[in-house]
Amino acid sequence: MTHQPHSSTSRTTSSSTPNSLTTGRRSATSRRTFLAGAAATAGLTATACSSGNDSAAGGSGPVTLQFWTYSLKGGDPNAQAIVDRYHELNPDVTVKLSEVGGTPETASKLLAADRADTAPDVVQIEYRALPALVVAGVVSDLTEQVSSAKSGAEDNIWSLCTLDDTVYGVPQDIGPMMFTYRKDLFDQYGVAVPATWAEYAAAAEAIHTADPSVYIASFAATQFEFFAAHAAQAGAKWWSNDGESWTVNLTDDASLATADFWQDLVRRDLVTVQPLLTPEWNAQVNAGKILSWAAAAWAPSVLYSVAPDTAGKWESAPLPQWTPGDSAVPFLGGSTYLVPAKSKHAEAAAEFATWLGASEEGSKLLLTLDIYPGGNGGREATLQSDPPRLMPQQTNFYEIADQVIDDTTITQTWGPNVNVATSTFGDALNEAALGGGSFRDVYSRTQETIIADLEKSGFTVA
Template sequence: MSAALLAAALATSLAACSSGDSSSNASSGGGPVTLNVWTWNLKASVPAAKAITDRYHQEHPNVTIKLSEVGGTDDTAAKLLAANRGGDAPDVVQLEYRAVPAMVVAGAVKDISGDVTGAKAGIDPNTWALTTFNNRVYGVPQDLGPMMLTYRKDLFDKYGVKVPTTWAEYATAAEQIHKKDPSVYIASFSAKEFEFFAAQAAQAGATWWSNNGKSWKVGIDSQQSLKTADFWQDLVDRDLVKVEPLLTPEWNAQVNSGKLLSWAAAAWAPNVIASVAPNTAGKWASAPLPQWAPGSAAVPFLGGSAYLVPAKSKHAKEAAAFAAWLGGSDEGSKLTLNLDIYPAGKAGRQATLTHEPPKLMPQQKDFYQVADQVVKNSTVPVSWGPDVNVASNAFGDKLNAAALHKTSFRDVYQATQQAVVADLQKSGFTVTK
């Protein structure tokens, strides 16, 4: 959810600033074209967005961008499938990376490999891979979620706690903090953050989905995955993390009052925290995510989004060109940084190195240098399947209940495995062991 919030900043800002004659919708023969772009809602910087639309219009005076805010990734994906069946699809659609495989399998998005070759040079291979399947490209990455630990530096110092570099050290830090003050926790345990648990399992060596044509393998209940379940089971059972969903009024209040001291998420987390706890600015810092193996720096990405071209877009070439410019060009990538997202393009990433740090931690002048190194180390793939929604629905509520009642986390992972396998088989896929 949180990744989706910041990934949406660019698109909604563009919506606020789009202008032009939307009634003109000529074909790609050189006349005026209106690109209908689907995005989701988030208030963002109108001046920065206007700079993007103005610049694109200067270079492409016959192209008008018309955005529709249709909800988050889950809502957008469902509406895209319906539009694909009905033949009334948009020209560009913004989706988080986890939703891309399902759209590819459903035939709802185009293979745009031949239309975005120029953008590839402007995006690192580990990022380009997020929208590439079987060597075919289905979208252009726009923003990223380099995984980091954002923490209350002042209170870590007060309690004499070292910033953890491994998950074992994280557990020790959780003990130390809660022992010093039983009302304070190192973090909340938010059971419905499905993407985080998938990413952490991948960091531990698990592959939740992999495929070979129509044959899928599911590893949600693999030993590497269950290792991460055991880790959180231990912390929850010992009351070392607070069982509390993210971004609720209760969570916000505890963050403001210094009762929750960290958030293991990504480089977008400081902007989220600043939006709910602005008075704590200057007290936080960010560091690379803890590791399972000491000395290892490899992590996956968490969150971020891409722009894809629906299969029934009326202006597919123009749509692909817009997506390529936004994500892969020097201009587009640099401009997106002003919208408080972490750019996927090389030029935008390079621009972060001289950019002011997030408002939450103005004193951490090396924030973007740390984040840039994390991006370079983001070499662990997180493979998503065509039924991520089934897995997420089976996982979140059951894990939350297990945390509240202190029942088996392993049972939740195994039940999710069974639900995903059954759904794939019902959908006509072969599932191998």
């Protein structure tokens, strides 16, 4: 499972009308735009490839690829079987797995390795972290290398690792957004599965009224990526870039409507304010006190890992919508394989990454790691797979997920300082949720912090 929420200690619609957008939009014209970053990356790649790089598999002699990953774990027989299969297909290539932690740790270590000229050859990173690495010039342009493999995944999946029409990665796994819930307890309380967020709020009220110790869900303030996706579903674009300028906008009507939505549920005590995957949260999930999780198709595997005795009591459905009859959602989570600009074996690394993420065989093998492959081969194989262990009775789980992928037409652009946004937003929202502060103010303050950080980092902010 690639994308898991980070635990930390730290939906009725509102009738209030957000302020004019004229004070909510700020554009940043960068001295180092995406185009400049892409050009720098291309230059680094050309240098690396021209300085004695070994060629691809089957080229001039044996190649050892250093692979930084947190999905293919050393000692996992399934991961080893995948690597062994690639060795069988490419006898001159040896893939060495290194576990370097999640995305923040990996990104930091990659930047350090780039400066020290000790970069690995293939790196797994979450999609949201890719823009920052592109701007830093540490990622290779893979557009040409993956061109023959583009049919191995759908366009909406390739878009997750594409910036300014340049492909910087090969998709590993994806997170089609879904709503996973305790069907037995929803039935017990007479609550229907919500198709809209208004219905979600009504369900939250009905459940908590029936039993004040039970909540439809927890409000995990540190889940920045979820709140960004929720706002995107409502029509927001928190970052956008046209190659010359950045626009940062967390205070448009759509974003503030989502802030109001969650503030109302928190104020009425219809969601419990606490982080995910803590011992307390796990205990409440096991006890039937937290009844759902609006996340992605990877959520069942996480829930099963903390509450295996509840298997058979859960089901998953499409994510609630803002407008009845809509179906579009963004992806939530997932990761890509990139090739560092200073890889000593860039061509062989690109071949391995492409085989693993976008070939029929490679993406099917990723299924054995309990992730949702982005490649068509693995995605199609899910339709013949057993349901997740959390809901063995829901035989149509993967059919629903596959339709959600088709409906995933909302694209998100992550800014080069998403790490700053994540920490600022999570800390402030947690404080507001616990202390009764304004969620709107959190969104506004986070926007100002993002802009100030862009300026501090060398971007011109208008």
